[in-house]
Amino acid sequence: MRKSQRIRCVAAYALAALSAVALVACGDKKAEGGPPPPPEVGVVTVTPSPVAVVNELPGRLEGIRTAEVRARVEGIVLSRNYTEGGEVKAGQVMFRIDPAPYQATLASAQAALQRAEANAVSARLKAERYKPLVAVNAVSKQEYDDAVASAGQANADVASAKAAVRTAQINLGYTTVTAPISGRAGRALVTEGALVGKGEATKLALVEQVDPMWVTFTQPASEVTRLRRAIESGMVKGMNGGAKVHLYVEDGREYEQTGKLLFSDMTVDPTTGAITLRAQFPNPKRELLSGTFVRVKIEQGVDENALTVPQRALIRGAQGASVMVVGTDGNVAAVPVKAPQAIGDSWVVTEGLKGGEKVIVEGLQKIKVGAPAKAVPFKPAGASAPAAATASAPAAPASAPKAESLQQAKSDAKQG
Template sequence: MHPAFPRATLSMLAAALLLAGCSHEEAQEKGGGRGGARGPAQVGFVVVQPTSVAQTVELNARVTAYEQSEVRPQVAGVIRRRFFTEGSIVRRGQTLYEIDPRIYSAAVSEAQANLQSARANAEATRVNAERLRPLAQMEAVSQQEYTNAAAASRQAQASVAQTQAQLETARINLRFTSVPAPITGRIGRSLATVGALVTANQTEPLAVIQRLDPIYVDIQQSSADLLALRRALSRDGVAPGRAAVRLKLEDGSDYGLTGTVEFAESIVDPSTGTVTLRARFANPNGLLLPGMFARAVFAQSINSRAFLVPQPAISRSPAGEATLFVVCPGNKAVQRKVVANLTQGTNWVVTQGLQPGDKVIVQGTGNLRPNAPIQPVPANSPQRVAPPQGGQGGQGGQSGAASPAKGG
């Protein structure tokens, strides 16, 4: 055999295989292939309409007492007795401590004696002035002598008033030897023991009383978020929210009872850049204690022009921008940028980028390309499985039409 014959034979075989491959691809493009015709991709869509959506936020919070009062002495002395059990509930006006009252009782007795002396002196000077008045009119005594007697009488009356005030002060100090509870609440540990010397100007209190039912929760919100909220409230479609506040405890559990926001401070903390919002909660079981950290969840506003879009419909770019596909005239998939910063259940809350009646693609978005032709059907519509074509048995494809399955 000639050496060139095998090379010529191989070249002819390669050309034949190439022509066969091209013919096969062309046949598939024209619908004659094993998989059948490839029509537009079938996608499921939902029609979106605006609805009222609460703009829910979750912020850091700290529990603080509803009322708090430090028990302090108002007179100096030695504590003789303590009348309460540490950690118990005390009532307003209940006596908590007794300071040695003997020196103050003696001061009351002294003030009473001084008052009696002042009254006696006032009576004597008054009688003397009245006796000299007719004599001065008859010029039996000088007018100056009567004037001095009348002035002495008035001074004695003023002395009576002064000593009476001193007596009242002494009585008040005597009452201060019994230290009462200023508010009703739970009292902590006693910071002073029996026998300790206390003074009216000491820095450390005797004890601290806190009212824990109801109780306050101070919520911290950044001033930037609050500014954005106020701007949103000034636009149409956004109204202040009145939803109750829920509380998540440090262990992740839900507190169970809801609270209400009482007020927001009108100043920004310069060290943290936050504004404090105060909420009030019922605390019947004493579960919340001052100083505890928590997370407050509540709706600050209600957007009446938001759209709820199923989460699978939205994808995000590396920069974090949210996009989705909508069905446009001509059955083409058009990609749009939207604003979706919050979720509600299994939906994204879209606040910008959609119009009422838009058909948002929620199924079959995996391989979609912008402006690609599509076959839109309502979401969750069953597909009709086409019978095998060309006698290929199990190699048959699926048609793109969407209708209830008819069996077969």
């Protein structure tokens, strides 16, 4: 009797195991027989939004005023009275030229003036004495006329002598060379003891005003024309003279101060086909150096209905740029686009999209053009982990029948 019960238990155990295996096998065959589900891809829906129209252009820094310090009289340089590379104020003494010859010239001119003034007094008195005498025929009319003419000539000599004195004073003043403008003074181009001003106005140094600074840059005329048409048509909102300019120095760092556009030239350079523009930047810390090549980004308008896509969604190849979209039929399609401008981590699409398209951002490696795909809203990295866990959870019940059958068989064996 015990032996028959044991046989029945073993038979029940074997039957349960075979049933579980058969159930799993049937499930596997059923799964293998159906089509695989479409891959899941993260998408963003393209919607219009305001975006600044920004152009990046090359430029060069220059001081707003540059003055050459020159010797205006001939002489020997006695001293340099400024620090090379330092700041100078307008009127500050920079060089001194030997004044001795000009002091002597001034003294001679002053003496000549005194002599002319004395002669003028004598001539005037003589004319005044002759005037009543000519009425009584004590002197001839000719003698009186000569006296009056001499008095006039003496007055002219006084005026000429005064001009000579003024000229001598000016030349003496030129021996003290001062800064014509306030700014940063460069290195001295002459040393003490050098003869300057011999036949020409010798350049002594250069002074440049470096706060604020100008940056001069060029923009293709075609871009300017296209932007103007867009503003006129209402597609782009103009800045109304308030265009902001951002400056990037040679190491790629953005300058902390924002500039303003001063002017745009009215003519096109025939050799380059470009228009010259100029912007002004504050330079309180003297960080910007004249002559440096830089890049500027200028905001020339606002596109109120711009279309943007994440940078990772754009695919660039030999045929140009394109994006992958999930169409209304659920299939993947490649759409050629033009995306000339980057804003942050997005590209501004100017051609190819109309708005409302579902652009694939994540899962590009899993798709094929023309094949179906399941579009889900794109989430940042790490946000898909819970979904993966949920997707794998239903796999557990598939093995449950086998485990329950084994437990039941073991229970029956113990009872037996």
